[in-house]
Every structure is written in C-alpha cells, then in structure tokens.
Amino acid sequence: MRSVIDISELTTGEIDELIATANDIIANPERYSEKCRGKKLATLFFEPSTRTRLSFEAAMYxxxxxxxxxSEAQSSSASKGESVADTARVVSCYADIIAMRHPKEGAPLVAARNASIPVINAGDGGHSHPTQTLADLLTIYREKGGFENLTVGFCxxxxFGRTVHSLISALIRYKGVKFVLISxxxxxxxxxxxxxxxxxxxxxxxxxxxxxxxxxLDxxxxxxxxKERFFNxxxxxxxKDTYILTPEKMALAGAGLRVLHPLPRVNEISVAVDSDSRACYFKQVLYGKYMRMALILKLLGVK
Amino acid sequence: MNIDSIKNGIVIDHITAGKAMEIYRLLGLDALDCSVALIKNVASRKTGKKDIIKIDSDFDVDTDILGYIDPFVTVNVIKDGKIAEKKTIELPSELTNVLKCKNPRCITSVEQELPHIFKLTDRENRIYRCIYCETRAK
Known part of the structure; x- marks a missing residue:
C-alpha cells in the first residue's frame, strides 16, 4: 500500500504527474467532481491545524x-492511551485513505507501517509536511514555469520549519537551484x-x-x-520579530520575485504587502487544495 | 596469561582495543551460562593491541550489532577445535533495537512498544538515522 510520509518518496516524475493532474483539475474541475464517489478520507489530527485539515476535507469533497x-487528540482514543499503530489499524476498517497530523515526529510513518490503506503525512512535529511542499511546488511551477536555475530564499x-526542510528536499533535485538561507x-x-x-x-x-x-531572489x-516548537x-x-517583510523591503526586490508563506501568518509579512502582485501566499493555499486532490487520486489509484 | 582454546563455540577476534565490553553488553553475553572469556589489550601484529571474546558454546552471533560497533572484527565458528567457518562482517543497512532514539520529539519517546529502527544513510561516514524522525545516531 503506497503512502506518502516524506516528499523525497515522490520522484520528480511523480511530482510532474501530480502537477499535471492539478493543472487539469484547475482547468476542468467538473471532470473530477465525482471521481471519489463512495470513498472516505479519514483526517486524524492529533494536534490542531485548521487550515491543513480544511484543505484535505475540501479536496475530498x-x-x-x-x-x-x-481535529484534536482529546477527542480521539489517543487520550485513552491508544497507540498510533492501533489507531491506524482501526481506522483502516472505516476509511479508504488517511491524512494524519501528529505533534510527534515519525507518527505518520508508524501509522503507514500498520494501516492497510494509504497514509498521507499532514505534518509530523518539526519533521516533514509533504503536502505543503506539493502546494509550494505547484505555486512555484505556475508562477515561474518550472524549477531549474531558480534562486530560492528561505527566511x-x-x-524547526518543517515546510522549509521538505521544500529544500524537493528542490535539490532540479538543475541549477541555489538557496539563500536567511535566519x-x-x-x-x-x-x-x-x-x-x-x-x-x-x-x-x-x-x-x-x-x-x-x-x-526569484x-x-x-x-x-x-511558538509550539519552543520549550522555552x-x-x-x-x-519572533526578527524578520518582518514590509513594502520597504519589497521595494529592494526585483519584479520577478514571488513571495510564498505556508501560513498562518502572525506578523512576519506586513498586511501592506498583500496587495503587491508578487505576493502569492493566498494563491498557494488554493494550489494546496488542488495538489491534495491530485495526491488523493494518485494514492487511491483513481484515473 | 593463558586462556584455553575452545572446542565448540565462537571467537570474535580483532576487536578494536577497548570495545569488547560494549560488544559483550550489546550481544547479551551476560545472559549466557557457558564460559565466556573477554580478553583485553592482547598484543596484535596489525594494530598493536586488540580485544578478543571467546564463547564456549554454539551461540548465534548478531553480526549486525558487530558490524555497527566494529566492522573490522572477524568471527570464527569453532567446531571440534578447528575453524569451521569465518563470518564476514558488514556495516548493517538497518539496526533494530540496538540504538535508542534520543530525540524528545520522536514518536518513540512516547510509545514504548515501538521498535527503535535506524537506517544506514551514509555508508562512507557510517551515519545512521532514526527511520521515524531522521535524527542521527550518536
């Protein structure tokens, strides 16, 4: 049973395929509206993450x-001490595919090793978040037309930023990519x-x-x-306030720059930047839903 | 110092000097009833000094553990006082319940029943990482 725990498990060919499916969904949404009729997605969220959960749910609907x-561990059997492995076995009896968010690193892998249905890692602690990366990749692809020879700044x-680690793992496979690590x-x-x-x-x-x-930067x-990644x-x-992106800083950037953010934002991007045409973080949210749709189709083997 | 040769059993030879106790512990040799000799700092032509472990019974040695601790050891299986087999030791590609993941954020830190599994991710530099959280083994 194929699961996706880390972005590196998807080949560049498979990522191209997912991007092609997502682009086709964007162009022809009506063709996909019945593809998963009768199938169930289980969203097992052991820590709250409203937007990732809503994105998965919207994708399936x-x-x-x-x-x-x-949507939180308190309302699951985990609060009674059930192991992740047992939860995965039980949920395999009810659903066709699992999306799991867990505060502990590696929990979705434990689920995948014990479930009889595909498991998608919807974020495990500071470790990995492959579907966010798929959203990032589709955004970059649609804005830049590809990945080769881009200079990508992470700020x-x-x-602890798992979205950063996952996106880096995905991008290092493309020719000529350069990184600027700002922290x-x-x-x-x-x-x-x-x-x-x-x-x-x-x-x-x-x-x-x-x-x-x-x-x-491109x-x-x-x-x-x-806050939740700090013990202290x-x-x-x-x-927390080290870097704030403002219109003044945006004025220093080129016209070709595109700004991404996995959201939620607190104050690291000033709201005054939102109206700048180079700001792509809300489009990124929408693209995330399309990539999750593409991934669900792929893992369920729906053509 | 003399230690008798064994008739049927295992000799782990060419152990890097000082590592015999760690091997003794991780192989669980303390649980054996038979004679076990742990010899430290034996003169060695190749390396100056080495450790040797002799086990006076037909013990199934976990070569993965040996490969992880000291891939340069040799394992001789002795039958009727003669070397019947020489086992080659390789760096294992996976280790189960040999190392413990120390990352407090790892799922293994809260679920005690889970096997601690490490994968060899860099053969050249002998780097193992936890399969769950990718933390490097120390």
Whole structure:
C-alpha cells in the first residue's frame, strides 16, 4: 500500500504527474467532481491545524468523496492511551485513505507501517509536511514555469520549519537551484538538511540579513517562528520579530520575485504587502487544495 | 596469561582495543551460562593491541550489532577445535533495537512498544538515522 510520509518518496516524475493532474483539475474541475464517489478520507489530527485539515476535507469533497475524523487528540482514543499503530489499524476498517497530523515526529510513518490503506503525512512535529511542499511546488511551477536555475530564499525559522526542510528536499533535485538561507543564528538550518545540500552539490549561503539578499531572489519563502516548537517561552519572544517583510523591503526586490508563506501568518509579512502582485501566499493555499486532490487520486489509484 | 582454546563455540577476534565490553553488553553475553572469556589489550601484529571474546558454546552471533560497533572484527565458528567457518562482517543497512532514539520529539519517546529502527544513510561516514524522525545516531 503506497503512502506518502516524506516528499523525497515522490520522484520528480511523480511530482510532474501530480502537477499535471492539478493543472487539469484547475482547468476542468467538473471532470473530477465525482471521481471519489463512495470513498472516505479519514483526517486524524492529533494536534490542531485548521487550515491543513480544511484543505484535505475540501479536496475530498470536491472529488465527490466523504470525510470523517477528529481535529484534536482529546477527542480521539489517543487520550485513552491508544497507540498510533492501533489507531491506524482501526481506522483502516472505516476509511479508504488517511491524512494524519501528529505533534510527534515519525507518527505518520508508524501509522503507514500498520494501516492497510494509504497514509498521507499532514505534518509530523518539526519533521516533514509533504503536502505543503506539493502546494509550494505547484505555486512555484505556475508562477515561474518550472524549477531549474531558480534562486530560492528561505527566511525566518529554518531550524524547526518543517515546510522549509521538505521544500529544500524537493528542490535539490532540479538543475541549477541555489538557496539563500536567511535566519538568526539560533534558528539556522539543521545539520542533516545541510548534509543533503552538500551531498547534492547545491550552492547555498547563510545570512542574517533579508535586506541584503532580497534583490537576488526569484522566490522568497517566509516562515513563522512557531511558538509550539519552543520549550522555552523566553527564546520564542526574543526571536519572533526578527524578520518582518514590509513594502520597504519589497521595494529592494526585483519584479520577478514571488513571495510564498505556508501560513498562518502572525506578523512576519506586513498586511501592506498583500496587495503587491508578487505576493502569492493566498494563491498557494488554493494550489494546496488542488495538489491534495491530485495526491488523493494518485494514492487511491483513481484515473 | 593463558586462556584455553575452545572446542565448540565462537571467537570474535580483532576487536578494536577497548570495545569488547560494549560488544559483550550489546550481544547479551551476560545472559549466557557457558564460559565466556573477554580478553583485553592482547598484543596484535596489525594494530598493536586488540580485544578478543571467546564463547564456549554454539551461540548465534548478531553480526549486525558487530558490524555497527566494529566492522573490522572477524568471527570464527569453532567446531571440534578447528575453524569451521569465518563470518564476514558488514556495516548493517538497518539496526533494530540496538540504538535508542534520543530525540524528545520522536514518536518513540512516547510509545514504548515501538521498535527503535535506524537506517544506514551514509555508508562512507557510517551515519545512521532514526527511520521515524531522521535524527542521527550518536
């Protein structure tokens, strides 16, 4: 049974295929409205994430399928001490596919090893979030026409930002991609992700200045400093306002820049930037739904 | 110092000096009833000194554990006082319940029943990572 736990499990060919399906859904939504009639998606959300859950649910409804599940651990058997493995086995009896969000890293892999239906990782702690990456990839593809030779800047929390790690893993497979890693010293990209960059022979530089690097970028991927990733509130408060994208900073960037953000945003992008045509983060949300539709179709084997 | 040769059993030879105790512990040799000799700092022509473990019974040695701790050891299976088989040791591609993941955010930190599984992700540098959270084994 095929599951998707990490973006690196999808080949570039499969990503091309998903992008092609998503583009076809965007062009011809009526052709897909009955594709999953009679199928059920279980959304198992052990930590709250309204937008990812709603995106999965909207995706399944737009394919004509149904949705069941829970949106926090308290309302599931996990609160009674049930293991992830048992939950996966039980839910396999009720649904055709699972989307799982869990605060602990690797929980969706545990589910996939025990479920008899496909499991999609909808985010596991600070580790991986492949469907966000699919949303990011479709956004970049539609805005830039492809991935080769792009200079991509990541800004903010590069240490705990799983969306950053996943997107980097996906992009290092394309020719000529360069990265600019913009973060405070405490939130730098972890060693294991840098190992991947070195192994792939990717050119990258680390900096703490957004102003000095924004002019070089084709894509600026902003992230939120996430309170829930810190054990210590003091560190969070000290680091949360390090980078705020404002119209003044946008004035330093080229016309071809596109700004992405996995959302939710707190204050790291000023609302004054929203009306800038280079801001793509709300389109990205919509594209995320289409890529989740494409992925559900692929994993259910629906043509 | 003399230790008798064994008739039927296992000799783990060419252990990097100082690593015999770790191998003894991880192979669970303390649970054996038979004679076990752990010899430290034996003179070695190749490496100066080495450790040796002799087990006086037909014990099924976990070569994955040996490969992880010390891939340069040799394992000789002794039958009727002669070497019947020499086992080659390789760096194992996967280790189950040999290492523990220490990442407090890993699912294994809250679910005690889960096997701790590590995969070899970089053979050249002997790097293992937890299959669940990708944290590097230390």
């Amino acid at each position: 737009e394919l004509g399928g149904n949705v069941l599940g829970f 903010g929390d590069l240490k 405070p010293a405490e939130l730098k990209l972890p060693g294991y992700v840098k190992d991947k960059l070195d192994k792939a022979g990717i050119e990258y530089r680390e900096t703490d200045s957004l102003e000095n690097s924004i002019a070089d 894509i600026l991927y902003m992230t939120r400093v996430q 509130e003091e560190d969070y408060l000290r680091l």
